[in-house]
Amino acid sequence: MDHWIAKDGVNLDVLRPELARLELVIAGAYEEWNACAVVTCTDGDHKGRRSYHNPPWCAALDLRIHHIGNTEQQMFFYTSLKRAVDNAWPGLYDVLLESPGKENAHIHIECSPILAMVMFGSPTIQEA
Secondary structure (H helix, E strand, O other), rough: OOEEEEOOOOOOOOOOOHOOOOHHHHHHHHHOOOOOEEEEEEOOOOOOOOOOOOOOOOOEEEEEEEOOOOHHHHHHHHHHHHHHHHHHHOOOOEEEEOOOOOOOOOOEEEEEEEHHHHHOOOOOHHOO
């Protein structure tokens, strides 16, 4: 993958094709802000919670945003990225801003319940 980079210890090879196809949209949004798209989480035990990050789903990723201005600018960037993802694949991804204004602020992207149904035959991980 050429348009985004992984934080040390993050394996981009585990990304499902449904998430990997977001690469150009995500990278384009970051490029508009003269920033690099850094993927900070793709898999593994995500704080012990049921999460699309965790196997067997591995259908979520987190993106760094602390290098994009202040909190207000990060929220504006989030809105722009969410709109770009929604325009490219309406209704297929949930794009969330997590911990805004905090040191660990990041954007979380996961498959929507609609896409989860197609991918896994189950709309949510709670049913697993």
